[in-house]
Amino acid sequence: MIDKFPNLGEFLGCYFHQDWTCEDESAIAVVDRYLREWPNEDVQAAVKEIRQLLDDAKSEADLRAAVLKLGSYYEVGADGLTYREWLESVGKRLALG
Numbered sequence: 001m002i003d004k005f006p007n008l009g010e011f012l013g014c015y016f017h018q019d020w021t022c023e024d025e026s027a028i029a030v031v032d033r034y035l036r037e038w039p040n041e042d043v044q045a046a047v048k049e050i051r052q053l054l055d056d057a058k059s060e061a062d063l064r065a066a067v068l069k070l071g072s073y074y075e076v077g078a079d080g081l082t083y084r085e086w087l088e089s090v091g092k093r094l095a096l097g
Contacts, residue, residue, distance in 0.1 A: 001069040007042055008049040013071025020073060027074055027086075031093050043094050050091040060084060 002009040015030050024030045035043060057063045063083035067074075076086040 001066060005049040005053060005066075005070060007046040008053065009070040010042075011038075011046045012067060012074075016072040016074040018073045027076075027079065028093075030074075031090055035094065035097060040097060043097065047091050047094045050087050050094070054084065054087055054091075057084075063087065 011034055015034050016027075020030055024033060053063070053066055057066065060082055067083055067087075074086075076083055079086075081089075
């Protein structure tokens with residue numbers, strides 16, 4: 001999974017790690033910190049990988065499994081979202097920079 005989505009894996013694994021709530025107060029704050037800290041070309045590569053993952057996934061369960069395999073500890077349901085909704089919103093936010 002990480003071989004297919006290296007930039008997304010870097011983002012999810014490094015920023016939504018097990019203790020992400022100790023560093024940021026919300027998932028949106030995590031995304032904004034990633035935007036501040038990473039080069040735009042890496043961010044845009046992650047956006048492309050988000051789109052590819054969304055296109056590839058056949059179900060919500062597939063998306064959840066992929067996000068977990070890529071290292072994320074963020075449980076999107078806690079914010080009332082599906083993984084598809086969350087990934088779409090993250091992709092849009094990252095694309096806008």
